[in-house]
Amino acid sequence: MLRDRRVLITSVGRASLAGASHVRDAGSSSLPSDSDHALPTEGRDESAFTEKDGNSAGPSLCFTLTSTRETALRELWFPFATTIEARRGMVSIVRAQGAYRCCPKPRVVVPAQFMFDIELHPDATGASELTLVVPVDADSISRGPEDQLRVALLERPGGKSLSCYLAAAVFINPDETWDIPRLSDLTGMDETQLRRRLFAESHSLTELVRKQRMQRALINRFST
Incomplete structure (x- = not known):
């Protein structure tokens, strides 16, 4: 596709x-x-x-x-x-x-x-x-953003980081709500643990989501 x-x-x-x-x-x-x-x-x-x-x-x-x-x-x-x-x-x-x-x-x-x-x-x-x-990923196109991220985090092939999976999910689905409470539900991690995990990967949720939304908007801005 x-x-x-x-x-x-x-x-x-x-x-x-x-x-x-x-x-x-x-x-x-x-x-x-x-x-x-x-x-x-x-x-x-x-x-x-x-x-x-x-x-x-x-x-x-x-x-x-x-x-x-x-x-x-x-x-x-x-x-x-x-x-x-x-x-x-x-x-x-x-x-x-x-x-x-x-x-x-x-x-x-x-x-x-x-x-x-x-x-x-x-x-x-x-x-x-x-x-x-x-x-x-083929499933990422048809699967909803919640299921997409949940499955990705459960499978985690190759040890890919949480922040990388999250960035991909935001880029593909920029209009969805991406916040700590929702991600806590998706991942099964408590909010403190989730923040620590992202911090350990040198990312913050706010900046990561903003970056991918801006990048997708930059490209879509010129789309016809």
Whole structure:
């Protein structure tokens, strides 16, 4: 299943999640693929990125961004590995340590939980375009947000953190109520234990929910 959201950016030169809490890097996993390979670092921190040919396996949310001017999306942070493909013009994927610029194809996979910027640079025709694909578990699309989070927390494959699962749930269902009392009911943890758990993972519920809601709103703002 592939859900396509077209994002048109024509009048906004710079969009930002300014004020969002800093989220530290938490690993270097990427979408599994036999064709993935590490990019050359060339003295810059590009080792986190991989190039990828072919289609991503499994259901995804797909966003298409088109710009007719220099455009930047700042401080993006996904709880999923994210596939980015430049289709027209030049796209820069920027982290604090440096930037990686990609022309049309191959796709670039940014690992989960990495903060990064996307910059779109129009080509000679005056336009640039990219697709941004966020993989989503098939059950997450059809299951309600409460059941989705409950099952995820019970299964917890690979030892993924509570904050990562929560961030994913908020991104997929940003309009739901996400507060400590509700999460306490969902997880079976008392409120104090829940706060301590999130604190141990270097997150607060308020900032985590705000970050994912702002990020989804930033993308949806330009959706048509």
